[in-house]
Amino acid sequence: MENRRSSSPLRSRRAKLLAGAVVLGAAGLMTVQTIVPAQLAQATPVRIDNAAPADFSDVVGAVSPAVVSVQVKQAAEPRMMNFNGGNNFRDFFEDLPNGHPFERFFRDFGERGGEEGRPQRPAPRQYGMSQGSGFFISADGFVVTNQHVIDKGTEFTVIDHEGEEYDAVLIGADKRTDLALLKIDGGKDFTYVDFADEAPEVGEWTVAIGNPFGLGGSVTAGIVSARGRDIGAGPYDDFIQIDAPVNRGNSGGPAFNMNGEVIGVNAAIFSPSGGNVGIAFAIPASTAQDVIMELKDDGTVVRGWLGVQIQNVTDDIAESLGLDEAHGAIVSEAQEGSPAAKAGLRSGDTILEVEGAKVDGPRDLSKIIAAYDPDTSVEITVWRDGKEQDIDVTLGRLQDQQQAAAEPEAVEQQKTSLDDMGLVLTSKTDAGLDGNGVLIADIDPDSPASEKRLSRGDVILEVAGMPVNSPEDVIKAVKKAEEDGRKAVLFRVESNDNTRFVALPMNLA
Incomplete structure (x- = not known):
């Protein structure tokens, strides 16, 4: 008599499920091995193990003594009612008819204190105050700020981290880059900071310290949002965009990296309302360092001058000229008597290179030319009549120039x-x-x-x-x-x- 274990329906179903799982597992294993390439099977998502700083106190504690407030005394422009270019009320009201209701009022008002034998008392000179930020770049008291902070100033006061006030002297200013250099004599060494040698990467942390609304020593933090921004402020626009909150009064203050180096000088904000919306612009350290060193040495910035009106080369313009790619700066006009005109540059030339350096666009050309000293001879490669041509130009000195615009006249002739x-x-x-x-x-x-x-x-x-x-x-x-x-x-x-x-x-x- 055989003793055989009888299998229950439940045990039989469990065994079948287990066998099926083994078969599916083997099939799945074979599918991965035979269909999916090994390198894809081993791919992993991007992962960065760098930890964010717990706080910014170490950086702020180290650099804050180098950040200052700048107060500027400005002569207020006299404001007076001026009718039709006249110097007083009589110029405008002398033709009032006799008996006009305003005749006596304006006669008395305009002549009060000015009658014969009564000399008029000169109005007291009025002054206004503006304020901004700055920072020490040397132990002996050189302070960097914005040109627009000190513009039209007659007296300058620097207030340090401890609230001490110092009279400052303006060493020089450069309107084109909106930078200025002040100097104080405090009889002691000041804590100062250096400009960063390398440009920041987009996404890096940054700390801004300044004097917004007169609140000196205010600290805000954010990241570098973008680089190379052109905001239409001037021909050398190359701003760093940051989202650290920056407000009125922060102008001229520094933006720091996590090493306590200055990556930029805060200069402008984008704001429909006048307050912070997370879009601020700083002058890059590379630009600021070069300009400030020139101001420190000579009190001014000297730049090379080519003397051309230029514009960007669009795809349509490149096609019309026969260029393979849209780059360079096309000359719309060479100014009369300019180095460009003397060298033979003419309207329609497209400047491709300067001394072998590629010109990507008008802003690039402006910066390249400005970096040369006046009287320097440079080789400029242009695209003319369907081919490249080299032209030697001796640069002049860039001067501030004003252009007058005329209203176009309406015409209605043979058309x-x-x-x-x-x-x-x-x-x-x-x-x-x-x-x-x-x-x-x-x-x-x-x-x-x-x-x-x-x-x-x-x-x-x-x-x-x-x-x-x-x-x-x-x-x-x-x-x-x-x-x-x-x-x-x-x-x-x-x-x-x-x-x-x-x-x-x-x-x-």
């Missing part, structure tokens, strides 16, 4: 319509104006020309490199560009005494 471009043109002669070029008499607001910001009253000087003096010249030049296989045609346009290039796509023209 030629270029419907495809959205332009109605007339010659300057027909419009009763002197000079060369073709006047834009009207423009279709929905046309490609309008999209490129061409306006009524603008003057077209050249089309595809050919001077034009009549609408027929424009049509002829456009047709030639089309025959040459250009996908865009380049217009040189004068507007408000400035010239620029505009490329209109041929498929739209």
Whole structure:
């Protein structure tokens, strides 16, 4: 008689499930081994083990004694009512009819104290106060701040970390980079900080210390949000954007990295309301260090000058010129008597390199040229007539210059319509104006020309490199560009005494 263990239905089901699991496990193992590449199977997500700082107290404690408040006494501009350019009320009211209700009032008011035999007492000179921030860069009392903080100042006071006040002397200021250097004599060594040798990485921590709203020694923290920002403040814009809260009065104060080095000088904020919204801009340490050293040595910053009006090379302009890529700065005009004009640079040249250094755009060219001393000879590579050409230029000295703009005159003369471009043109002669070029008499607001910001009253000087003096010249030049296989045609346009290039796509023209 055989003794056999009888299997229950439950035990039998468990055994089948176990066997199935083993089969599926083996199949899964084979699937991974045969289908998925080993390197993908071993891939792991990005992981950074660096710990964030517990707090910023060590950095703040070390650098705070180097940060100061700057108070500036400014002569207030006299404000008086001035009618039609006159110097007093009589200039405006002398023609009032006899018996006018205001005649006696204004006569008495204007002549009070000024009658014959009664000399007028001069009004007391009035002053205003402004304030900002700064920081020591040397033990002997050199202080960095913003140019706009000390602008129009007559007296300067530096208040240190302990509340001690010192009279300061302005060593020099540079409006183009918004930097200034002050000097105090305190009879002791001051705690000072250094500029960082390396630019910060986006995402790095930064600490801003300054004097917002007169609250000296205020500390805020954030990160570097971006680099290389152009905010339209000047030709050398290269700001660091930070989100550390910065407010009025922080101007001129430092932004530090976690090593206690200055990565930037706080200079501007973006704010619809005037308060902090987390977008602040600092002048990079590399720029500040160079400018401050020049101010310290000479009291001023000397820059090379080329003397050209330039603009960015867009894809359309690059195509119209036959360039493989959109880079460089196209010369819209070489100023008369400038180093560029003397060397033979002319309108339509595209500057690609300076002494072998690639020029990415107008801002790049401005910074490269400014770095050279006046009277330096540099080799400039330009794109002209479909090929590269080297031109030697002896740079001049950059001076502050002002440009006057004139209002375009409305014209209504004989006109030629270029419907495809959205332009109605007339010659300057027909419009009763002197000079060369073709006047834009009207423009279709929905046309490609309008999209490129061409306006009524603008003057077209050249089309595809050919001077034009009549609408027929424009049509002829456009047709030639089309025959040459250009996908865009380049217009040189004068507007408000400035010239620029505009490329209109041929498929739209």
